[in-house]
Amino acid sequence: MTPQQPTGRRSVLREPAFRRFLAGHTASLLGSAMAPVAVAFAVLDSGGDGTALGTVMAARILPIGLAAAGPVADRLGTTPVLALGALWQLAACAAVLAVPAVRTLTPPSGGRTAALPTAKTPVGSPD
Incomplete structure (x- = not known):
């Protein structure tokens, strides 16, 4: 005789593979939910106004x-x-x-930005 498996809704949490999947899926959902907040702060921090923020957020729904x-x-x-x-x-x-x-956005300071053109440096001009 084989022991009967528990059949409640929480019984699936006893499976280690499902717990790993659930943790990964939860982290993914939290990251996806925070992306609009991060984009909003990035646009506003780079000097954008409400129109720029609205344009960026509207572009997020195009796909x-x-x-x-x-x-x-x-x-x-x-x-x-x-x-x-x-x-x-x-x-x-x-x-x-x-x-x-x-076109007037500049890359954030502190990263590898030497190879990136900025609004003050036209593309193709010698440095």
Whole structure:
């Protein structure tokens, strides 16, 4: 006779693999929940105003539109969907670079910033 396994909702917590999964998933969810707060502080700390913050937060929800890519890929094929995705990326990058506040951001001090151009150093100019 084999002993009967407990069948309560908490019985799954007796499994070490599930506890590791639960801890990792919880840490991931907490990190994802704190990302908008960190982005808001980064935008405001770099001199951005409410408009810049709103633009950045609005850009965070744009990838939700990619949920339609699966059914479109089933109908059209993967090559056209990948090409449209690349064009979408190009348009998104161009839109971000069109915002004047983005072009004037400088990298934070204290890190490896020697190779990064700043707003005062045009790209391609000799240092």
